[in-house]
Amino acid sequence: MQFLQPILLWGLLGISIPILIHLWRGKKGQVIHWAAMHWLATQDSSVAKGFRLENIFVLLLRILLLDLLVLLLSQVFIPSVSKVSEERIIHLVQPSNLITEEYKFELQQALEKGEEVYWADEHLTAIEGLDELNAEGMFLKLQSSLDKIADETTQLNLYLINSQNSLGSKNYLSKIKPTFFLGIADLANPAPQNISIEGGKKLEVNQNGVLDSIANDQNGPVSITIGKSDFAYYMGEISSSERLFIKASLEAIQDVYGFDFLEKERMEDANLVFDHELPIEKGGNKLYFISDAFSFSEQSNLITFSDQLDFDHSELVQTGKLPEVILERFLAYYGVEQQDVKLSQTQLEHRFLVDSPKSQSKRANLNVILLGLFLLCFAAERYFANQQGI
Structure with missing residues (x-):
């Protein structure tokens, strides 16, 4: 009882x-x-x-x-x-021929048992047979597909490529704790990338994923240009303590890498926006950092934090990782690829937050008798x- x-x-x-x-x-x-x-x-x-x-x-x-x-x-x-009369098992597959080849037998067994198999795309496309296991032209939209999973689901199996770059760096919200089937990926890290800052400064993301300065006359196979206006930022309706820690984080990035962040008084003049409210029109030319907002989005220019970005509420601030997170999201937005790594089972589990745990979905079953x-x-x-x- x-x-x-x-x-x-x-x-x-x-x-x-x-x-x-x-x-x-x-x-x-x-x-x-x-x-x-x-x-x-x-x-x-x-x-x-x-x-x-x-x-x-x-x-x-x-x-x-x-x-x-x-x-x-x-x-x-x-x-x-309260016994479940019928199990509802759903298999969610990342659109990748690598995954379908590696787990073809498991997916075939699921289809033969009459279990539901879907692509993890924007529309949660159903897979009716083995002849539909072709992911050409499809894209992974994991959060969108998780949102469409039925509430009555009793088991969720996720088939994903074990790759940081493939999965992204965001957290995901799921209605049920998933079971992971990870594909073995050939981690092809990008070639060293050069970042050119307007004014002559150059930085390099080397093969170890470390951002470092290089000589101005050195050229790399990939060059990404970031203008001075891209470092303009605007702070909306946030608390004074948040302003203090965000500014401290930007100053820490500036001290290490020389990025000249400049605060603007109007949102229209800035490319980086720090606020509490989700923008009504999320312009593609701005990168939004929204704090104290429990939201999950597939948009590359929208970064949300569930807590306020101050010492009393944010673990990122308490551990000193806020500058690292801001810089990582900033560079990713401008096309700088991260070093690809495999994820452990524990890392994956921490990335998937359960919206309705089993304990909360229980319903009292003796009310009528009592x-x-x-x-x-x-x-x-x-x-x-x-x-x-x-």
């Missing part, structure tokens, strides 16, 4: 109320007049105290009424009573209480 609202069990202390009332009435006594009472001498009259059997029965009924009411409010759940017993006891208590005049 489980209680979905266990804090309400403190209401069981209320059973002391009818007990105290009955004890008080028994101590006080009750004067009973009868026909020949006035013929008795005063010294022969006495007061009879104590409970009769009927009083004790009414007391037990009242205690039982309070118990049933508390159990009804605390939402009793018994797992053995309500029926409550009404029956209430009727019995009223009947015997009226019979005894108490």
Whole structure:
């Protein structure tokens, strides 16, 4: 037996109320007049105290009424009573021929069992047979497909390429804890990239994924140009403590890499926006950092944080990782590829947040029985209480 609202069990202390009332009435006594009472001498009259059997029965009924009411409010759940009549297993496959080839047998078994198999794309496209296991021209939209998963899903199997660049660096919101089937990817890290900053400064992302300065006359196979205007930022309706830590993070990036961030008074003049409110029109030429907003988006120019970016609320600020996160998102937005790495099972599990855990999706399954017993006891208590005049 489980209680979905266990804090309400403190209401069981209320059973002391009818007990105290009955004890008080028994101590006080009750004067009973009868026909020949006035013929008795005063010294022969006495007061009879104590409970009769009927009083004790009414007391037990009242205690039982309070118990049933508390159990009804605390939402009793018994797992053995609530059995799932039919499992609904869903297989969500990343659009990749590498994945379909590696897990072809598992997907074939799922289709033969009549289980649901979908591509993890924007429309949650269904896969009806093996001849449809061709991912050409399809793109991974993991959050969009997770949002379309049915609430009644009892098991979710995710087939993903074990690659940081393939999965992205965002967190994902799922209605149920997924089981992962990871494909073995050939991690082809990008060639060293040159970043040219307007004004002559050059940086390089080397094969180890480290951003470092290089000589101005050195050229690389890939060159990305970032203008001075791209470093202009705007701070919206955020707290003073958030402003302090965001500015400190930008200054830390500037001290290490020489990026000249400049604050603007109007959003129209900035390319980086720090705010609490999600923009109505998320312009493609701006990168938004939205704090204190629990949202999951596939847009590359929208970065959300579930907490406020200050020391009291954000783990990123407390651990000093906020500058690193801002720089990583900034460079990724302008096309700088990260070094590709494999993800562990624990890393993947931390990236998928469960929207409705099993414990929260339970529903009290004894409410009807408890309500029926409550009404029956209430009727019995009223009947015997009226019979005894108490």
